[in-house]
Amino acid sequence: MEIFEIVTYFVLLLLVSTAVRVVTTSNVIHAAISLVFTLALTSVLFLLLSTEFVALVLVLVYIGAVIVLFLFGIMITRAPLGKNAELDNDKNKKLGAAIAGSIFFLFSYILVNGFDGEVIITSGSSTELLGEILLSRFVFPFELVSFVLLAALIGGITLARKDEALIDEDQV
Amino acid sequence: MISYFQDYVTIGAVLGFGLFLVVLLLGVASVLRPNKPYAEKLQTYECGVDPVGTGWSQTYVRYYIFGLLFVIFDVEAVFIFPWAINLEKLGYFGLIEMFVFIFILLIGLIYAIRKDVLKWES
Numbered sequence: 001m002e003i004f005e006i007v008t009y010f011v012l013l014l015l016v017s018t019a020v021r022v023v024t025t026s027n028v029i030h031a032a033i034s035l036v037f038t039l040a041l042t043s044v045l046f047l048l049l050s051t052e053f054v055a056l057v058l059v060l061v062y063i064g065a066v067i068v069l070f071l072f073g074i075m076i077t078r079a080p081l082g083k084n085a086e087l088d089n090d091k092n093k094k095l096g097a098a099i100a101g102s103i104f105f106l107f108s109y110i111l112v113n114g115f116d117g118e119v120i121i122t123s124g125s126s127t128e129l130l131g132e133i134l135l136s137r138f139v140f141p142f143e144l145v146s147f148v149l150l151a152a153l154i155g156g157i158t159l160a161r162k163d164e165a166l167i168d169e170d171q172v
Numbered sequence: 173m174i175s176y177f178q179d180y181v182t183i184g185a186v187l188g189f190g191l192f193l194v195v196l197l198l199g200v201a202s203v204l205r206p207n208k209p210y211a212e213k214l215q216t217y218e219c220g221v222d223p224v225g226t227g228w229s230q231t232y233v234r235y236y237i238f239g240l241l242f243v244i245f246d247v248e249a250v251f252i253f254p255w256a257i258n259l260e261k262l263g264y265f266g267l268i269e270m271f272v273f274i275f276i277l278l279i280g281l282i283y284a285i286r287k288d289v290l291k292w293e294s
Contacts, residue, residue: 004177050176057250065243072239075231125176131254135266143269145251146276149244153280156240161289 008048015041023096032070039063053127237289241281248277 018041021034043058134142216223255262255270284290 047180053254056253060250061243061246065239065246069236069239069243072231072236076233076236077230127254128257131256131258132261134251134254135258135262135269139269142251143272143276146248146273149247150276150280153241153244153277154283156244157237157284157287157289160237160240161287 004048008045011041011044011048015045028074029071032067032074035070036063036067039067050122050125052125053130056127234292241284241289244280245277248274 015038018034018037022031022038025031025034039058039062043055043063046052046055046058251273252270255266258266
């Protein structure tokens, strides 16, 4: 499995370099595009861990939809587009590095301690097993998810759309 | 496990060969073609009209709600995949559960249509 390890470390190296680019670039659109690459490489990492479904979710939902919302969020507001020196100032850099570093060490500590050296060996894709469990043991939470999505949909529409009645009230 | 990685090695090989082909063809083209740039040639192409303003501009706010709807139904689509793989094994129970799942989100779509969110007003 030496090739496997080489590929994994190569992907990890690329992942860290694109992630660093997300926070060091002074152009907010470039940060979003770098985030796309970071998520794509994370998806490759999940593929290497033989969790195809998580990789698929990352590509479909995060790269496909969440990044689109990010870009819309940047582009419809009056946020300064193009180069912006304020995005990359030294004062926030130290604070951000301290917070990111402490989160990294906390997560590492929890993960290393939580699994306690236990190695999980998977046998190929786990999507089939996931589907089986999702629609048998976890069928009730699965249906609840649709209600959560419905609530998010209605909430989003309520917040984002302009209410004709309210506009009329404002004018009166 | 080995067949799993073999599948992805195939995908990777196709991807790599595609990349190689692009690099090869563009490289050959850049060697062969004449290169005489001038100001008019280097202009951004905008359907034949001279470009106005900068490339960065504010987008219409109405696009956002379509993005929002897309995210919700994208998540719904993701939940359909594990069911679709086990279609035969789960049988009618799975089918009914999935119809309930889709129906609840369909209410959201009907809400969006009734609230005229999908209508394009200018």
